[in-house]
Every structure is written in structure tokens, then in C-alpha cells.
Amino acid sequence: MKKTSPVCILCHSQESRILRDSLRYDIKRKVLQCKRCSLVYLEPLSGVSTAYYASKKYRKSYGPNLKKTSSAREIFNAYAPFQEPIVKEIKHLLKPSTKILDIGCSTGHFLAALKGKAKTRVGLELGQDEVKFIRKNLDFKVYAEPIEDAKIAEGPFDLVTALQVLEHVPNPFSFLQSIAQNLKPKGYLYLELPNISDVLLSIFKIKGYEDFYYREPHVFYYSKDTLKALLKKAGFEGEIKNAQRYNFLNHLNWMLTGKPQDNFAVGNGDPVLISDTSVDKMIKNDFNKFIKDTDLKYKQLVEKHNLGESLTFLGRKGL
Template sequence: MKCILCNNGKTDLIDTKIRNVHTDKTKVYKCSSCGVHFLNPYFTEKELRSFYNGEYRKNYTEENYYSEEKIENFFRKSIPEAEIRVSRVEKYLNKEDVILEIGCSSGYFLNILKDKVKLVSGTEWDEGNSSYCKKLGINTAKNIEDFKYKFDKIFMFHVLEHMIDPINFLEKLKNSMKEDSILFIEVPNNGDILLSTYDIPQFRDFYYQSAHLWYFNRRSLSYVLDKAGYQYEIINIQRYDISNHINWLENRKPGGQGMFDNIFDDELKSAYDNVLIKSNKTDTIFAVCKIKK
């Protein structure tokens, strides 16, 4: 079959077991040209909107996630990573910035950011999360077009892999950007060493999931950004530590973050991360983008 991203005719079937998919029709393919991995067949646009307004979090968290107490707990647990993300982008910010986060969840990132800039806004299809954001004083809407102003900085953390047509989405997004706006995109990397080198079957079955249509690497993300008309820098970042990887290798299951902190000091952990960064085998890639002149 053809790649549904770049239309190349050479793709390989790489997996048939997908987390939270209970049919043998959907499969995972890899494109030999652009390097993207993708699910096919997938949701329609209507099915996708319904999925993210109720079913998505139930598939990945507790059944009663949508109670305010559970949203509050998820918000608090997400603060440490939000602080890391803010520290990564703080050098790009100024006090007069009007900010948008696409897929802002319960608002943990924007809540930290709101005192550092002029205005924060977020899109969120899930009504429970959107209501929680509004209680925090964060302006939310379902669609970017619902905001009648343009943004200085736009953030997408693990969102692009959910989009049915990422190229078209990023092309349209330019309508909400100023001439010198910056777009930040964070996505999982299919070059992740657990997938590409250690090749752990249980990780592969965990990695491919119903919520993600696309699995990018530097080459495929570059293809999308080039086609959508952006200039960009792509940076390798590692979210999960060496303890997590040892846990996958030994126990074949998620978890383990920080498990061996009493043995591995910061120097060793940093050295391991740096090896992954240099070899393009990190779990995450991060793009800093501007509209191509």
C-alpha cells in the first residue's frame, strides 16, 4: 500500500497488535521514503472528535478520570514535566506574548506560563478538561479558529501525531500566526532506542496505540514541516531515564523511572541521555519552527 503521508508506494507492515484497538483490520506500516510509521485504517474526523471528548482518557487512565478530583490529581502529577517544558522554551518568551497551546488538557503548562506572558489560551476538545482550565483562568475553545486574534507563540506537545492530516493542519495554522511567530512541536520519536535497537516486543505492543495515527522521526517530521512551509530546527530530547530502559529490558513493562537513582548518579544518567541524543535514538523530538519567508 502507499504511504498516506508522502504517497510513496513502498511501505512495510511492521505490527498488527495495537494498544486499545480490538480489531485485526488496523495495522502499523512503515514508509521506506519519509520514514513515518502510521496506522491504517484510522478514525474519521467525526469519530476522532467523539473519541477525544470522553473515551481517550478512559483508555489511558482510570474509568472515573472525568471527575474533578481525578482531573485535579492528573493536573498536579503533570506539573513537573510542565516545568521542564517551560524551562526549555523560556528563552523564547517575552512579557507581551499572546500564547496558544493546542490540546492543552487540564492546563498545567499554561498555568505555569500565564504569569510570564500577556495572555494564554488553549484548544481542548474534552469538555471536562476545558472546564477545569476555565476555573484556572485559562481561555479555552474547541478550535483555533474560535479565537479572533493571532498568536506570538504556539505550542503542541504530543498533539501532531493525533492529527489526521498534519500537513494541512500546519498549513492552516499559519493563519493564526504573526509574521515572526514561533511554533513549538514535541512528538514521540520512532527512532526511540527501545523500538529501533533494543526491539522489545512488549514495548512495540505498548508503543503503537489507538490514539496515535503517526509515529515521526527527524526525517518524517522534516518532510511534514517542509511541505507545510516552515523553517525549523529539530532537537533530540530524552524524557525517560536509564532506569526506565532497564525495567523494559528486564521486566518487559512500563514504569521504572528513577528506580535505580540510589545507584546511578546524575553524571551517569546524563551520559546515557547524551549517547541517545547523539545517535538520534531519543524517545522524543522537539521542533522550533517559523513560517518560511
């Protein structure tokens, strides 16, 4: 019997090539690329269930520290110091009257960073531990359902954000439609997601990074072009940019060892070359300054060519 080829959700082509046949943790699964529009996706498209995100299994396999399963408190503490570059992207939209919804808010670290900067903050998160953590420790409401099912009383919103979420969503059109329903007519959508044109994949072609990169919960792998096509089809207009948040030393580590660093914070914060306290302070500062300057230049170069690991979108539903 002839197997039917999957249909691309963006351009409906049935012509695809197989990029890989395994994911992180050696999970056997095909990664396909549409021959017509270049969209990259898992086959089959089902992804993981909402129950999987609610369970502890998800955090056991995917978290800020690869050596151990982080508690919700540890996840919050790991990501909280890194919210400033994201806040910067939407700061100009925040007024005392702003109502904001963050979809897939994890432990609420992004909304916590907006304390005092908006009138109403609401989160939406499937992870049970994360939801419990927010309800116990933070001062905003969180819904524990997918956006497609949630009846959010605090809406409609001036701004909806979804940070590192869209790549998990098996039906991005119904996801974006549900977002539109929760937005005010002139409300903004802000997205961050992985960029398949990531310099480590597309230019340096690091085998270890490829093996680490493709993972079961990420069903789609967007580029600037395929993200643009998706948003256009869903009726959103705006600006797509790329950002390189991981530092120069993290990339050197990938190039030299082919392995991830154990901890998210080392790769995402300022690059530190010398941390040894016995080293002369002046010498240490001089070398660390060199690495910091090099890091800035490297990130500018990567972003200039749209090769940063993250894509960002800020825009509105077309009127």
C-alpha cells in the same frame, strides 16, 4: 477485486511494508511504513474521532496512571511538576507582550507553568473534563474545538505550542495550515511528539514496549527525517532536536520486565534507587547520586544518537 494501496501523505508513494498488525490493547489494525520516505502510519488513517477525545473513554485507556482512570485534577497534578524542561525550550521567546496558544493543552498544566511569563495565554482542548477543569480552576481562556474550526479572538499569536499532539492528527497539513493562520508573520511554532527512533524500539527492540507503543489515537509515527519533510512541505523552517525525558531506571524496567511502570511520574522524574526511610541516609544518598549521574550520562548518550523518545521542533513559517 484488487485492494487499492494507501498513498503516503508525504511522498505519495503507494509502496509500503506492514510493520505490525495490532496496537496497544490488542486492537487489530495495520501499522505501515512507506518504502520510499519511511513515514510510519496507521491503516486506515482515520484515527479516533474528536468525540472520542471529548469522552471519558480516552482518559480511561490513556492516562498518567495505568492502574486507574485519573480525574482532570489528578492529570494536572501528575504533569505539572514536569513542565520545566519544556518551558526551558521556549523561555527565550517569552516577553511581557507575548501571546501564546497551546493546542491540545489537556488540563492546562503547561500554560499554568507560564503564569506571569506571557501577556496572553490561550488553550485549545477537546477533552470535556479537561476544559471544565481549566474553566473552573485556572486563569486563562480555553476553546473546546479543533484548531481548524476555532475562531480565536485573542490571536494572532507570537507562539503556538502543540505538545504530544501532532501524532494524533490525521491531516497534519490542514492542522499546520490552521496553526500558520493563527500565528503572527514572524511567530514561532513549538512541537513535541514521540520519536519513532526511540532507543527502546530501534536499538533494544523491546517486544513489550512495541506492543505498548503503537496505539489507536496515534495515527502517525515520525522520525527526525519524516518530521523534517512534513514541516518543510507545510512551509515551516526551524530546528528539530530529540529529547530523552524518561529516566534510566524506566528503561531498565522495560528491558527486564517488558512492562510499563504503573505511574508516569516514577519514570519521568529523577531516578530514585533507594526510597526506604530506614536505610542510612548517607548510604542512600551515595547510591542515589550514582544512579542520578548514570541517568544523566545515559540520556546524553541517547540524545547524541537522536534516539530520545521525544522529538522537538522550534521554527517559523518561511517568509
